Amino acid sequence: MSFINYASREINCKIVYYGPGLCGKTTNLQYIYNKTAQDAKGKMISLATETERTLFFDFLPLALGEIRGFKTRFHLYTVPGQVFYDASRKLILKGVDGVVFVADSQEERLDANIESLENLKDNLEEQGYQLEKLPFIIQYNKRDLPNCTPVEELRKLLNPDGVPDLEACAATGEGIFETLKAVAKQVLIDLKKGS
Amino acid sequence: MLGPQSSLVMYDEEYKRIMTLIEKLLRESNSNVIFLVDKNGQLIAATGETEHLDTTSLASLTAGNIAATGGLAKLIGEKEFSILFHEGEKDNIHISIIGGRVILVVIFDQRSSLGLVRLRVKKASIELGVILADLIRKTEIHDEAPGVDSPFAEITDDDIDNLFN
Ligand SMILES: Nc1nc2c(ncn2[C@@H]2O[C@H](COP(=O)(O)OP(=O)(O)O)[C@@H](O)[C@H]2O)c(=O)[nH]1
Ligand SMILES: [Mg+2]
Numbered sequence: 001m002s003f004i005n006y007a008s009r010e011i012n013c014k015i016v017y018y019g020p021g022l023c024g025k026t027t028n029l030q031y032i033y034n035k036t037a038q039d040a041k042g043k044m045i046s047l048a049t050e051t052e053r054t055l056f057f058d059f060l061p062l063a064l065g066e067i068r069g070f071k072t073r074f075h076l077y078t079v080p081g082q083v084f085y086d087a088s089r090k091l092i093l094k095g096v097d098g099v100v101f102v103a104d105s106q107e108e109r110l111d112a113n114i115e116s117l118e119n120l121k122d123n124l125e126e127q128g129y130q131l132e133k134l135p136f137i138i139q140y141n142k143r144d145l146p147n148c149t150p151v152e153e154l155r156k157l158l159n160p161d162g163v164p165d166l167e168a169c170a171a172t173g174e175g176i177f178e179t180l181k182a183v184a185k186q187v188l189i190d191l192k193k194g195s
Numbered sequence: 196m197l198g199p200q201s202s203l204v205m206y207d208e209e210y211k212r213i214m215t216l217i218e219k220l221l222r223e224s225n226s227n228v229i230f231l232v233d234k235n236g237q238l239i240a241a242t243g244e245t246e247h248l249d250t251t252s253l254a255s256l257t258a259g260n261i262a263a264t265g266g267l268a269k270l271i272g273e274k275e276f277s278i279l280f281h282e283g284e285k286d287n288i289h290i291s292i293i294g295g296r297v298i299l300v301v302i303f304d305q306r307s308s309l310g311l312v313r314l315r316v317k318k319a320s321i322e323l324g325v326i327l328a329d330l331i332r333k334t335e336i337h338d339e340a341p342g343v344d345s346p347f348a349e350i351t352d353d354d355i356d357n358l359f360n
Pocket of ligand 2: 025026027053056078079080081
């Protein structure tokens with residue numbers, strides 16, 4: 001749910017990175033944070049356990065620039081991926097404007113991806129959203145690893161509706177800004193339609 | 196009440212009314228900082244000694260805090276906890292929910308007291324509720340005629356691409 005502020009001429013949108021535990025959501029945000037100019041970003045907040053597993057969320061505010069005289073801000077959030085943090089995931093989805101599903105391309109994580117995508121749909125529906133109606137991008141991450149499922153197969157299982165999808169390696173940054181750009185674009189197009 | 200997918204919109208008139216109100220609350224409660232946050236973590240307005248504060252992060256964490264305690268409330272059969280209070284060594288935070296939708300945060304130190312803050316917040320909440328109701332009514336009218344006066348109706352692909360340069 002975007003926030004349009006005519007008083008300060010700002011527009012704020014919320015984007016959530018979803019996916020199974022350890023698929024690379026936090027790494028996506030860290031890369032974006034590291035590669036963004038100082039004046040365009042706020043502090044990155046990570047509510048994590050001592051072993052750096054996301055406990056509640058990561059948060060990164062970005063100010064991308066102006067559109068039609070309005071400052072455009074994106075608030076990026078990640079969810080904790082582990083199954084038992086479901087209550088927290090639901091909270092973070094509140095007011096979401098766009099979703100990135102980060103899939104872990106490793107063969108042994110295939111089931112975890114499918115389960116997490118189902119969980120995303122359930123949790124959105126519980127709040128009155130439909131995934132099909134939201135700006136939605138799928139990222140096949142960790143393409144650098146040797147034990148990857150071929151993209152065509154991942155596509156068949158995770159993306160039957162053919163939403164925009166792309167390959168990435170969050171560890172090196174490949175595909176990370178492309179993902180952000182793809183989802184931001186859809187969010188702004190939605191706004192244009194006056195959703 | 197707004198549906199989950201509709202945007203929150205702020206207009207000049209309501210923004211000015213809100214600022215006047217929270218500035219008055221700041222004075223009358225002897226507090227240091229006051230800010231207003233949407234339940235989704237967007238900062239709506241802030242006043243007081245905000246120069247050294249990361250208000251964007253504060254807004255996001257406040258919303259996370261309210262969301263988490265709201266989850267706790269549900270688990271024990273409460274609707275929500277409408278007031279939260281955090282006591283620090285020097286500074287304290289008083290958080291309350293207004294109109295079910297917006298969060299009012301008051302930061303104060305020993306120059307004020309919990310009793311005074313509570314009293315002033317209670318009074319200000321009623322007025323804030325009225326302004327927010329006006330705002331929601333305006334937003335709904337706006338939603339019925341989407342795009343007509345929206346500055347985003349004319350967004351082009353180039354505009355979007357330019358954001359990422
Ligand atoms: N090889 C490889 N490792 C990655 C990639 N992306 C993330 N990782 C690693 O996967 C682990 C989990 O990443 P993290 O971002 O914490 O996952 P999260 O649970 O989704 O937030 C970390 O050790 C990352 O360094 C990638 O594209 N390739
Ligand atoms: Mg994480």
